Amino acid sequence: MKAAVITQYGQVRDVVRVADAPVPAVGPQDVLIEVRAAGVNPVDHLIVKGFMSADALAGPVVIGNELAGVVSKVGAEVTRFAVGDEVFSRVDPRVGGAFAEYAAVDQSLVAAKPAALTFEEAASLPLVALTALQALTEQSDVRAGTRVLIHGAAGGVGSAAVQIAKTLGAEIVATASADTVDLVRELGADRVIDYRAEKFDEVVSDVDVVLDTIGGETQERSFGVLKTGGTLVSTIPIADAEAKKARWNVEARSFFMHPDGEQLAHLAGLVEAGQLRPIVEMVFPLDEAAAALQKVERGGARGKTVIAVRA
Known part of the structure; x- marks a missing residue:
């Protein structure tokens, strides 16, 4: 072959x-x-x-x-x-x-x-949708009324996360580039921030969950927008995670998704229901x-x- x-x-x-x-x-x-x-x-x-x-x-x-x-x-x-x-x-x-x-x-x-x-x-x-699902339901507890900030919302994980968070009833704030703002809004984000035009940490606060797919400075600045007791979930390693958790009084978790056929079947159901594309x-x-x-x-x-x- x-x-x-x-x-x-x-x-x-x-x-x-x-x-x-x-x-x-x-x-x-x-x-x-x-x-x-x-x-x-x-x-x-x-x-x-x-x-x-x-x-x-x-x-x-x-x-x-x-x-x-x-x-x-x-x-x-x-x-x-x-x-x-x-x-x-x-x-x-x-x-x-x-x-x-x-x-x-x-x-x-x-x-x-x-x-x-x-x-x-x-x-x-499979990889991006499972990552998004596990970030929102295993690494955090997103449900109706949860305020979620999703970085990189036009990318693979981000675009899936916006749609899945919507099915969970979350209020969704997302960051994206100017040319993808309309797409991310169409996917279900309640507010989309052009990260080149606005600094998200100057216009967003009191977030329950941040999903970080970017790392670096974006990850660092994300701690300041979380509520006390909130959770930052990242697909990028978090440097000095314990110190940051203590400083901001939040949870901070980096993870790599695990394959799961049953979860994939659930995601297929969302596709068939028109809730995930x-x-x-x-x-x-x-x-x-x-x-x-x-x-x-x-x-x-x-x-x-x-x-x-x-x-």
């Missing part, structure tokens, strides 16, 4: 190549998915650079962390899916393998693809996987970048 692989860590342009790779073996709990499309995320180029592992590579590794496709084979103990099912998945991060024509995924990490979505749209959702910015063919990764590496996304594995 054709796949995007690395044999060593390094810069995307130097180490990512598309090559022949063996079709993965199918374990008893696995479904073999004929991949139609795969989503691209910042974690992918960090993996390529070796930031996520201290171990040297023993051989070629197929990269990629989320996909949509059609089940082509099932393991002996699989009960949830059958050959021909259209599915999507955030794959096991220890395994990867989404940027390929076939991927073997444990059935517990797979859900039925929403019928309303194309494969490209479905492939763009993917935002796909650009689609690359598999042969241009390195270019897709470099696009994400540059940042400034309006939604997601996707690789079309099969036409």
Whole structure:
């Protein structure tokens, strides 16, 4: 099969190549998915650079962390899916393998693809939507009346978080660039701040939850807008977290999402109900996987970048 692989860590342009790779073996709990499309995320180029592992590579590794496709084979103990099912998945991060024509995924990490979505749209959702859902419901407790500030609200995680927070009944304040303000408002934000025109910490206060996908100065300034007892949840590590929690009398948590097929099925239900829609910015063919990764590496996304594995 054709796949995007690395044999060593390094810069995307130097180490990512598309090559022949063996079709993965199918374990008893696995479904073999004929991949139609795969989503691209910042974690992918960090993996390529070796930031996520201290171990040297023993051989070629197929990269990629989320996909949509059609089940082509099932393991002996699989009960949830059958050959021909259209599915999507955030794959096991220890395994990867989404940027390929076939991927073997444990059935517990797979859900039925929403019928309303194309494969490209479905492939763009698992990682970012699961991150958003877990940030709002596991790392914090967003519910009706909760005041939430979402940074980077036009990006992959941010755009999903705005929509999911809306389903939870939250009051949503969001930061975005001027050219995406209308999009973020359309997704459900009650107030959208153009971060280049206004400093959010000068116009926002008494927030229950901040979802930070930016880090750096944005993360630092976010502590000052939280209520006493509020929670900052970040996908970026928080330096001196304990000291900041004590200073501001708040909770501060950084986390990395975990794949979960049941949660993914819940998100599929939101899609079917018209409460969650993917935002796909650009689609690359598999042969241009390195270019897709470099696009994400540059940042400034309006939604997601996707690789079309099969036409």
